[in-house]
Amino acid sequence: MKLLTPATQTPLAASVVTIGTFDGVHLGHRNLLEHAKRRGDALGIPSVAITFNPHPATIVRGGTAPALINSFEERLALFEELGVDYCYLVEFDLARSQELASDFVKGTLVGDLGAKVVIVGPDFRFGSKRAGNVDLLQEMAGDCGFVVESDLLVKLVGEIAASVGKVLPELQDEGEVVVSSTLIRRLISLGSVELAHRLLGRDFYIVGLVTSGDGRGGSELGYPTANVSYQDNRVLPVDGVYAGWVQYQQSRYMAAVSVGTRPTYYPKEGNRLIEAFLLDFDGDLYGREIQVGFTHFLRPQKTFSNSKELVDQIELDVEDVKVKQR
Ligand SMILES: Cc1cc2nc3c(=O)[nH]c(=O)nc-3n(C[C@H](O)[C@H](O)[C@H](O)COP(=O)(O)O)c2cc1C
Ligand SMILES: Nc1ncnc2c1ncn2[C@@H]1O[C@H](COP(=O)(O)OP(=O)(O)OP(=O)(O)O)[C@@H](O)[C@H]1O
Secondary structure (H helix, E strand, O other), X not given: OEEEOOOOOOOXXXXXXXXXXXOOOOHHHHHXXXXXXXXXXXXXXXXXEEEEEOOHHHHHOHHHOOOEOOOXXXXXXXXXXXXXOEEEXXXXXXXXXXXXHHHHHHHHHHHHOOEEEEEOXXXXXXXXXXXXXXXXXXXXXXXXXXXXXXXXXXXXXXXXXXXXXXXXXXXXXXXXEEOOHHHHHHHHHOOOHHHHHHHHOOOEEEEEEEEOOOOHHHHHHOOOOEEEOOOOOEOOOOXXXXXXXXXXXXXXXXXXXXXXXXXXXXXXXXXXXXXXXXXXXXXXXXXXXXXXXXXXXXXXOOOOOOHHHXXXXXXXHHHHXXXXXX
């Protein structure tokens, strides 16, 4: 996949484009991206994912942007996995937020990318004051030489919708859930990583560098942990202990993952850490990049009266991880 920006690119003569922030690259997004790829291949022209960074809400809504499911780098890696030919990055700023929707269509879709097919969800909004929508795209399509496809909404029904309704009671009577980044952020922040998986089509994960902690885990407790760094604007699962995995280079290890402030040692205020104990691993990970995946919530964080009690519990957690990953 090639990364294009308005500043660096040579215009494309023809393409199939899909547009969005695509935080999480969830099942709804995948449907659009895979469709764009298939349409492009069939027409013999490249597929392009137009995306925005930072998240438009950071500019439009000031300090109230949502915590994100993915870093920008993770989003790109997920596009790449889906086989999209180009990612066209709109570096979102005040000027971009004031651009008229029709100017975005003429300048970016037609001028820069030569769009022949534009694929978006039915509720997609763009341009100044979010005035651009599917109707506007349809109106401009004939003159601009593209067709619009917007009938690919992904909803989940049945058992998954019922399970989401149990976690988020206001959705209980809906009978269906539309997959969205907003919904997945809520599920993750409540610790419902199993349900987040169902809507993402993959495990929720965080990629980061391993940083040092207090050095207590390996020496005193016998459970060394890789503390993974993360950006402040990330959505994190609620404090607790999770079954999961760590991908390091080409290998994947089962892991017991702790999210929390280590209340046993910092009863008042501790930094919020994501720490993974890798099963069947012996080595030095400091400064290395790892990917930490979350598969199941096991239990909340607890304040133990001493290290021995904590170690006894971690032993049980590790057994639980093995059962869950069987
Ligand atoms: C599986 C697992 C479960 C954990 N559960 C708790 C917990 O319930 N309460 C707590 O205070 N710390 C918990 N921790 C975090 C430990 O306190 C922390 O790993 C240890 O103090 C080492 O910290 P360090 O990496 O800064 O040396 C857990 C860690 C792991 C790996
Ligand atoms: N469930 C879905 N099915 C199909 N397309 C979707 C779905 N959800 C979003 N889209 C489309 O994917 C593109 C990217 O959308 P966007 O990044 O706004 O995702 P979102 O999940 O709706 O996010 P948010 O919840 O933050 O509004 C848009 O074209 C949007 O209409």
